[in-house]
Amino acid sequence: MAMSRDEVFGEVKEVLVDALGLDDDEVTESATLMGDLGAESIDFLDIVFRLEKSFGIKIPREELFPAESLMNNPEYVSNGKLTDKGMAELKAKMPHTNISKFQDDPDINKMADLFTVAAVVNFVEGKLKAA
């Protein structure tokens, strides 16, 4: 049963509303999980659990939100910015995010803005296609 992007978005929206205690209309495609929706690290785990249940997919923890391993590796980060190696690693690990703006200013403090609702929807779509 193939789900349309709208259907996937609808389910992802429900997951985020339940996990983060939000109103329906707060969850837009461009909203950032941490900045706009107030998610914290424990919320990411809650979101992963719920996505797994809603869509019947398996999500290894590092796959959806791999930022930690990127930020802690000195080969990938220099002077608070992602190095070329780091950027390549980011592209490889997070193809579901839109990094065009981030590439102009790869400040690691801005990495959290990559985690938008759209990125989560892209990720789930990718998983469903691969399943």
Next chain:
Amino acid sequence: MRWIWIDKFLEFNSGKSAVALKNVTLAEEHLHDHFPGFPIMPECLMIEAMAQTAGILVGEARNFEEKVILAKITTCVFHHYVRPGDTITLHAVIESIAPEAASTSGRILRGEELIAEISLMFSHIDKNLSGKQFPEENFVFTDMFKSLLTGLVEPKTVSGQG
């Protein structure tokens, strides 16, 4: 300090669900202030009782290898007051469990009456705070907590799986 808000387990299905019981008594000193002339069990302590029930369930599922701590109260709804003389049962179910965390749902009942619905998330701190040093012993699951399970579960062999 004595901080145990459940008296015994009635049921224990390792890795799945558990039911604990608590008797509420005027011997609990805080009730005399909460509130004078109208003692009721504070809702925050009901949450703590559920956290202890669910936390032991989650900890035992992984053989008490990690320190399981309450990280998030996902939802929490109270329908009735709990008074001295009441016996409440706490029904906890593991919804999801992974090496780093677990989520549980739960209900508190007084007999058949629904008192509260409480969903929680626990973090397994050894897996989540890499690099930080913690005492060797598991300070979360003290002997008193573990003794509640005597006769209900067999000690597990150590497993490395998630």
